[in-house]
Amino acid sequence: MKIIKVLRNKSGMEMVQVAILVAIAIAVGLIFKTEITDFVNKIFSGLNSANF
Numbered sequence: 001m002k003i004i005k006v007l008r009n010k011s012g013m014e015m016v017q018v019a020i021l022v023a024i025a026i027a028v029g030l031i032f033k034t035e036i037t038d039f040v041n042k043i044f045s046g047l048n049s050a051n052f
Contacts, residue, residue: 029036
């Protein structure tokens with residue numbers, strides 16, 4: 001019976017969903033670390049070379 005109450009608790013399910021989304025975001029960040037770093041470096045080098 002206690003398990004059913006925990007599963008029906010909506011705030012607990014929301015926390016699980018947030019934890020899953022954070023884990024997915026971290027995994028994607030680790031998988032595409034070099035691509036993300038190259039992209040950020042390219043953007044900042046373009047901003048630094050712009051003449052304002």
